[in-house]
Amino acid sequence: MDPIFQPFRDDPHYPLDRYEAAADLMLLNMGPQHPSTHGVFRLKLVLDGEIIVKAVPYMGYLHRGVEKMVEGLTFAQMTPIFNKHDYVSPMTNEQAYAVAVETALGIEVPRRARYIRTILAEIQRIASHLLWLSTFTLDMGGVIGGGAAMMMYNFREREDIFDLFEAVTGSRFHYNTHCIGGQRHDLPEGWVQRVRAFLDRQERAFDEYLRLIRNDIFDLRTKGVGVMSADLALGLGITGPNLRASGVDFDMRRDAPFHAYDEVEVRVAVAQGCDAYARYEVRMAEMRESVRILRLLLDQLPEGPICGSKPVKMANAVRVPDGRGYTAIEGPRGEIGTWLIGGGEDKGAKPFRLKIRPPSLHAMAAMSYLLPGHTVSDVVVVLGSLDPIMGEVDR
Amino acid sequence: MDATLREALAARFPAVDLDQDVLLVPAADHYPLAALLKEQGYTLYVTVAASHHPGPEGDAFEVATVLRRPVRGAPSVAWRVVLGADPHLQSLYPLFPGADLQEREQLDLVGVRFDGHPNPVRLMLSEDWVGHPLRKDYAPNMPHAPWR
Amino acid sequence: MKHYLRGLHLALYETLRQGFKPRITQGMRSVEQHEERYRASFALTxxxxxxxxxxxxxxxxxxxxxxxxxxxxxxxxxxxxxxKKRGWAADYTLNLQACILCEMCVQVCPTDAIVMVKVQEKPGFSREDLVLTMDKLYANAKARPLAWANGSILREMQDPKREVKP
Known part of the structure; x- marks a missing residue:
C-alpha cells in the first residue's frame, strides 16, 4: 500500500487538503440504498482514481428511537421490543436484556433455564453466522457458481433453525421466549432429538460450503484486505469475532461465563491474520465450535423449573429500584451490553434510562480506518467481513 | 477490582470511593482516570452512556463510561461523572478512537458536549433536528401510543 | 488468467456433481405443516x-x-x-396493524379468554379488515384451529415450583 494513505488510515480526521495537491479527487456516495450495505447505510468515499483516500460513514437511517421508547414501557413489555433492533440474532438480544434486569434484581435463573438459554444462543449464533456467510459471499461473488449459490445453501440450514425455534416458541423470528427470571416456553417433546439431527446435517453442510468457497478468487479478494491491528480494534471497542480475528484471545463466553457456559468447555477460535480472511476463518471455526458445544449441552440438559420468578400476570410486576449497572453477554457479533438505570416512572416499573451497547456500531467505526488505500471494490469485502447489522447500529 | 489497580487508583484519586460498583468521579478526573486505566491494561473501550436527571435544583446529567481488560475474568471498571445544567466533559477520543461515534451519539440524543472531540455533530438524527430526544423534558405531551 | 481457468473448472465440476445429488429444493409450506406451537392470529373463547x-x-x-x-x-x-357476579366485556378490539404477535396478552389472561390461532388473517382491501372486532374474534375461535397455549398452560409451564418430570 502506498505510504501516502497511511495518515488517513491512522486518523480519519486527517485534513484532505494535505493530500497531493495535483490529485483530481472525486466524491462518491455509497448508499444509503446500496444493495451490499446490509441495510440503509451511507458511506461517503473520497476517491483518487479508484483508490479510496478517505471514507466517512453516515448512519441513522434506521433510527427508531428504541432507547426512548423503552422508557415508556414496563419491564414485562420490553422483551418483544428487544428482539427487533438486531434482526439477525433476536434470541441473544432478548437474553442480554433479561440478564441485565436479573442482575439488577438479583434473581437466580434455574439451571434448566440457563441451559435452554445457552442452547438457543448457540443455535442463534450458527444462524447469524450463516446469514453473514451468505451475504459476505453474495457481495463478493467469490464463490463457485456465483454468490447467490452460497446463499441458497446457507438458507437451507437457516430454515431448519427457524423450524427448531418455531417448535419452541411458536414464532419463526420474533420469539419473545425470555422473561425476567427464566424462559416462557419449555422445550417440547422430541426437540432435543431434532436438534441432534440438525447438527449432523449442519456438520456435513460445512464441508459443502468449503467446497464452494475454497478457490483462488476468494483468497485473492480477502487476504490482506482490511487489516485491523489489535490495538486499533481494542481502542474502537470492537468485540466478538472481529476482535478475535485481530489476534486477541478474548471471549466473554469463556472469560466471564454467563448462562451455562461455565459448565461446558468453550474453545475460542483466534486468528492472527487481522484481515478479512481471518474474520472469515474465525466465524467458520466458531460455527463448528457451536456445534460441538451444542452436543455437550444437549447431553447435560437437566430437568427442572424453567422460571425463577413468578410467571408474569401483570404489566408492572417487575420493579427495578434506583441504581445503575452495566451487564453484557457475548452475542454472535460481540458484546451486547445494557447500561440500566432503574427507578423510572410508575415506581420503578419502567426504566429510567436503558442504553444498549451495540457491537455493530463499534464495528462501523472501523470502516474509516480500514478503507483508505483500498480500491472501491474492496469496500463491500471490508464491510461484509465486519458483519454489521444496521438495525442494531441505529436502534 | 484487583489489588494493583486499587492501589494505583487510591494513590492517584484519593477522593474517589473505590468500594462502589460504579465509581463516582469528579469531572476533572474523568480523562486522567481513563488514561490511568488504559495504562493498567483496560484497553477495551466498552461504552459511554449519558442520562438526563431533572430535579428540583435544576437539570443534572450523568455520563457513565465502561472500560474492560480483555483477559480471563473480563474485569471491567465503570465510572460516572455528574454534570450540571450546561453539560460538557473532556472527550476520550485521544485515548480511545471508538469514542468518536459513541460520544457523537450521546451528544445527539442527550446533548452532552464533549470537549476536544474532532467532529462534534449529530450521529443518528439529521443535523437540523431541534432538541435532544433522550432528555426527560423532550416532547412530554407527545401522544405515546399506539405506534403505527 | 490461471485463477480464472481454475475457477471455471471447479465451477463446472461442482455443477456436474450437484446434478447427480438428491433434490434439495423446498417448497412453500402449508398451514398444516407448521409446528405445534405456531401462533398467527387471535381468538376470544x-x-x-x-x-x-x-x-x-x-x-x-x-x-x-x-x-x-x-x-x-x-x-x-x-x-x-x-x-356469581362477574365482569363482562361490552366491546373488545384488537388492531392487527400494529400487533407484533408477542403473546403477552395470552400470557397474562386470568380466564384464558384471549388465545391465539394457527391460521393467519387473510390480506384485506381496507385497513378495517385488519381490525379484529369482538365478532371476528369469536368467529375465529369457532372456525380456526386454536394454538396450543393459553394463559394457564403458559403460567403452569413457568411455575418456579413445577414438579420435575421423572
Whole structure:
C-alpha cells in the first residue's frame, strides 16, 4: 500500500487538503440504498482514481428511537421490543436484556433455564453466522457458481433453525421466549432429538460450503484486505469475532461465563491474520465450535423449573429500584451490553434510562480506518467481513 | 477490582470511593482516570452512556463510561461523572478512537458536549433536528401510543 | 488468467456433481405443516358454561407493548350459569396493524379468554379488515384451529415450583 494513505488510515480526521495537491479527487456516495450495505447505510468515499483516500460513514437511517421508547414501557413489555433492533440474532438480544434486569434484581435463573438459554444462543449464533456467510459471499461473488449459490445453501440450514425455534416458541423470528427470571416456553417433546439431527446435517453442510468457497478468487479478494491491528480494534471497542480475528484471545463466553457456559468447555477460535480472511476463518471455526458445544449441552440438559420468578400476570410486576449497572453477554457479533438505570416512572416499573451497547456500531467505526488505500471494490469485502447489522447500529 | 489497580487508583484519586460498583468521579478526573486505566491494561473501550436527571435544583446529567481488560475474568471498571445544567466533559477520543461515534451519539440524543472531540455533530438524527430526544423534558405531551 | 481457468473448472465440476445429488429444493409450506406451537392470529373463547370468558380485567390491554387492544367493560352482572357476579366485556378490539404477535396478552389472561390461532388473517382491501372486532374474534375461535397455549398452560409451564418430570 502506498505510504501516502497511511495518515488517513491512522486518523480519519486527517485534513484532505494535505493530500497531493495535483490529485483530481472525486466524491462518491455509497448508499444509503446500496444493495451490499446490509441495510440503509451511507458511506461517503473520497476517491483518487479508484483508490479510496478517505471514507466517512453516515448512519441513522434506521433510527427508531428504541432507547426512548423503552422508557415508556414496563419491564414485562420490553422483551418483544428487544428482539427487533438486531434482526439477525433476536434470541441473544432478548437474553442480554433479561440478564441485565436479573442482575439488577438479583434473581437466580434455574439451571434448566440457563441451559435452554445457552442452547438457543448457540443455535442463534450458527444462524447469524450463516446469514453473514451468505451475504459476505453474495457481495463478493467469490464463490463457485456465483454468490447467490452460497446463499441458497446457507438458507437451507437457516430454515431448519427457524423450524427448531418455531417448535419452541411458536414464532419463526420474533420469539419473545425470555422473561425476567427464566424462559416462557419449555422445550417440547422430541426437540432435543431434532436438534441432534440438525447438527449432523449442519456438520456435513460445512464441508459443502468449503467446497464452494475454497478457490483462488476468494483468497485473492480477502487476504490482506482490511487489516485491523489489535490495538486499533481494542481502542474502537470492537468485540466478538472481529476482535478475535485481530489476534486477541478474548471471549466473554469463556472469560466471564454467563448462562451455562461455565459448565461446558468453550474453545475460542483466534486468528492472527487481522484481515478479512481471518474474520472469515474465525466465524467458520466458531460455527463448528457451536456445534460441538451444542452436543455437550444437549447431553447435560437437566430437568427442572424453567422460571425463577413468578410467571408474569401483570404489566408492572417487575420493579427495578434506583441504581445503575452495566451487564453484557457475548452475542454472535460481540458484546451486547445494557447500561440500566432503574427507578423510572410508575415506581420503578419502567426504566429510567436503558442504553444498549451495540457491537455493530463499534464495528462501523472501523470502516474509516480500514478503507483508505483500498480500491472501491474492496469496500463491500471490508464491510461484509465486519458483519454489521444496521438495525442494531441505529436502534 | 484487583489489588494493583486499587492501589494505583487510591494513590492517584484519593477522593474517589473505590468500594462502589460504579465509581463516582469528579469531572476533572474523568480523562486522567481513563488514561490511568488504559495504562493498567483496560484497553477495551466498552461504552459511554449519558442520562438526563431533572430535579428540583435544576437539570443534572450523568455520563457513565465502561472500560474492560480483555483477559480471563473480563474485569471491567465503570465510572460516572455528574454534570450540571450546561453539560460538557473532556472527550476520550485521544485515548480511545471508538469514542468518536459513541460520544457523537450521546451528544445527539442527550446533548452532552464533549470537549476536544474532532467532529462534534449529530450521529443518528439529521443535523437540523431541534432538541435532544433522550432528555426527560423532550416532547412530554407527545401522544405515546399506539405506534403505527 | 490461471485463477480464472481454475475457477471455471471447479465451477463446472461442482455443477456436474450437484446434478447427480438428491433434490434439495423446498417448497412453500402449508398451514398444516407448521409446528405445534405456531401462533398467527387471535381468538376470544367461551368458558365451559358457554358464556364469554373475558371478564374485562384490562390486563391484556395494559401489558400490550404496542397498545393495540381496547377493551370496554360492561356493567358487572351475575352470571346466568353460576349466579356469581362477574365482569363482562361490552366491546373488545384488537388492531392487527400494529400487533407484533408477542403473546403477552395470552400470557397474562386470568380466564384464558384471549388465545391465539394457527391460521393467519387473510390480506384485506381496507385497513378495517385488519381490525379484529369482538365478532371476528369469536368467529375465529369457532372456525380456526386454536394454538396450543393459553394463559394457564403458559403460567403452569413457568411455575418456579413445577414438579420435575421423572
Amino acid at each position: 367461551h368458558n365451559e358454561h358457554g358464556e364469554q370468558a373475558c371478564i374485562a380485567c384490562m390486563q391484556c390491554s395494559n401489558v400490550c407493548p404496542s397498545h393495540v387492544i381496547e377493551v370496554t367493560a360492561g356493567p358487572k352482572e351475575a352470571s346466568p350459569a353460576t349466579g
